[in-house]
Amino acid sequence: MRFTIRALLTSVLTLCVCQVSVLLAAEKEQTEQQLQQVKQQIKQLQQRLDNKRKQYSSVTRTLRSTEKKINSAAKILRATRSQIVREKQTLKNNKKQELQLERNKSKHQDILAHQIRSAYSSGRQEYLKLLLNQEQPEKLGRMFSYYDYLNKARTKSIKELGETLVQLTQVQKDIQANIKELALLEQAQVKEQKRLLSLKEQRKKEVKQLAASIASQDKKLSHLRENEEELESLLHQMQKALEQIFQQQNLEGLAKYKGKLTWPLSGRLALNYGEPINRGIRSNGIRIAAQEGKDVAAVFHGRVVFSDWFRGFGLLVIVDHGKGYMSLYGNNQSLFKDVGDWVEAGEMIASVGQSGGQKTPGLYFEIRHQGKARNPMQWIRG
16 A cells, blocks of 8 residues: 555656646747747847838948947957957966976976985995895894885885976976967957057948938937937837847836846946937937946846847847836947847946947937836946
8 A cells, every 4th residue: 555655755756847848848948939039029129120120321321331330349359358368378277287397397306316325325234235234134024124115115206206207398398389279369369450540440430421312400409310210110119029038028117126236337427318419309318428438337137038139229228127117228349249248237238339329439328117217327327
């Protein structure tokens, strides 16, 4: 009877585990499907944007192309610098190991030399003399043990010295490889720096051309309105797509975190929310002046739904936080996240730049709810 109950319990537990595994697999598959749907929807939006971009002026198209090249060059340069730092640390560790192995080599050589001298000074008689010397036969066993110990110690010292020499040779080879790799990386860094500087000079000319093409107040106003309308259209289409796909998403929105969000970066407030930009046009976000290349961080947990160049905002990242809340990060130099990537508060998503036709480096930052701009200063921790 006990066996039957135990067998029944085992069967029930096995069935439960199987069901849980099936449910987890199904949930994972559903999440993957949702991600693919998001990417497909974003791709369709991108295609619409590309069609729209064909209508842009040649100056705007050229600026977009150059700023995307700057994005690529800056990312390569950043990765190269990081690699150089890692390679220098590896070289430092290898040199430290080389020093320790050199000390070990000297130590083993000294021990071995001492053992050889001891064996030579007291070992001329060695085994034969001991065997022939019958005056103190009770010491014979002890002497044999002593010489056996000396021989084993010498063998061990020789082996350890050999192993140390092998390790030392390998470390010295590694050091040479490190030095060679560093030289190549530094050459690549210089080359990429020159390319980046060249692209920035080209960009300066294009920004001047763009400014000249919209020199009049009416044209500036029209340009700003077109930028704003295009962004609002994108956000509206994106919000609609996300609502259709994520009906039961676990993103909790930002409502509970008003006044508690982290700053996307530290810097001087160059443009405040609601500040006039042109006749009838006010800023929907804030602009934080900061050094070019500085890290830009997500203000809260969410998923990246846009990561590309956008007219008027340059290289732009949009993070969906759920419940209709989104945060926007514009005018970047480089973008480090792709559509579908999850981000946490404080996680690096971009670097500060002046893309989108800006004359000075900084970050343009917005918070939107149901597509409408909200004052970021009321949401960020003071």
